[in-house]
Amino acid sequence: MPLSPQARLRGGLFGLLIGDALGVPYEFHSAVSISTVSRIEMAPPPDFERTHDGVPPGTWSDDGAQTLALLDALARDRELDLEMFAGNLQDWFHRGAFTPDGKVFDVGLQTQRALQQLASGVAPAVAGPVDERDNGNGSLMRCLPVIMVTTSHEEIIRLACKQSLVTHGHARSQLCCALYCLTAVGILENMSAADAVRAAEDELLTRYAGTAEEAELKVALDGRFDAPQGSGYVVDSFWSAIHCLLSTRSYEDCVKRAITLGNDTDTTAAVAGGLAGIVYGEEALPARWLATLRGKEIVERLLAKL
Structure with a gap:
């Protein structure tokens, strides 16, 4: 049976949060060191030196918190009031809003700089x-909620770029967010994942032909020729996630592949997991991971606002 849009969207949001939480203990480890994890x-094996030791299993990080901060801002204003969104980000950073337990343990350097700018x-x-x-991946990792409130591709592109401005103002970052959201909505419109990526590329190439953004878009698109590394660079982050999505056949395999990078x-697992959740739907998310995910009631409250 075809998946309903609701099943895909809930799968995407929870898929992102699960991917984020699953990847937290392995952050900053090399691919070689993770490849030895059986x-x-x-919760990794006891002999694995987990990152963020002390953070309970199933806890999303800055990726999930900022995603929910954006979702809340869009639920309250579908045109996205940037002052409201910036306030949500400040509430997260200073007071632990949009986290399962009020604790902030992972913040990107570029996002910190932007938050300092906002505070001043x-x-x-x-x-x-x-x-x-x-051009870090801090605005890419959170942009999925854009497709939950928009009714046209024009709106998707505009809001994907707009939400990026608060922490990642470079055109390349904005365009990667637009590329991701168009890919996500293509899947939601029942394209295959591969076709959705190609359609997103073509749509942006047509839209930005002859503009100042065209050169930056081509830089972003050229990233598909590079080997995936799972780095913090926005172009690699997007294409690493696409590699994981297209080289696997289940949600679980997709996010595990992301972590092995x-x-x-x-x-990487959050970005890939958001798309994989849309492809396979909420019911395909592993029950053991969903059960371990903390803060599900926060997510449900925000979804109820839409």
Whole structure:
């Protein structure tokens, strides 16, 4: 039976959160060190030196918290009030909002800089650093909720780019967010994952032909020719997630593959897991991981606002 849009969207959101939580203990480890792990689970084997020791299994990190911060802002204003969204991010960073237990344990350096800018009074639309080296994956990892409130591809592109501005202002970061959201909505519209990626590429190439953004878009698209590394660079992060999605045939295999790439494991698994959740639907999420995921009541409250 074809999956309903609700099953796909819930699968995408919970798939992102599960992927994030699953990747937390393995963050910053090399692919080689993770390849020796016989069992990738929410709680790694006892002999594995887990990252963020002391964080309970099933806890999402900054990826999940910022995703929920964006979801809340979009639920309250579908045009996305950037002041409101920036306030949500500040509430997360300073007070642990949108976390399972009020604790913040993982924050990207570029996001920290943007939050400092916001705290000093800089407007949210220009708070995100804009240098070429400021192309981390911090806005890509959270942008999935855009497709939960939009009714057209035009809106998707606009809001995907808009939400990025607060922490990642460079055009390359914005375009990767648009590429991700268009891919996600293509799957939601019952395209295969591979066709959805190609359609997203074609749509953005047509839209930005002859503009200043065209060169940055081509840089982003050229990333598909590089070997996946699971790094924090936004272009690699997107294509590493796509590699995991297209080279596997289940949600579980997809996010495990993301983690075996090493490096930014929680984000790669979150980005890949969001798409895989849309492909396979909520019922395909492993029951043991969903049961271990903390803070599910927070997610349900936010979903009820939509």
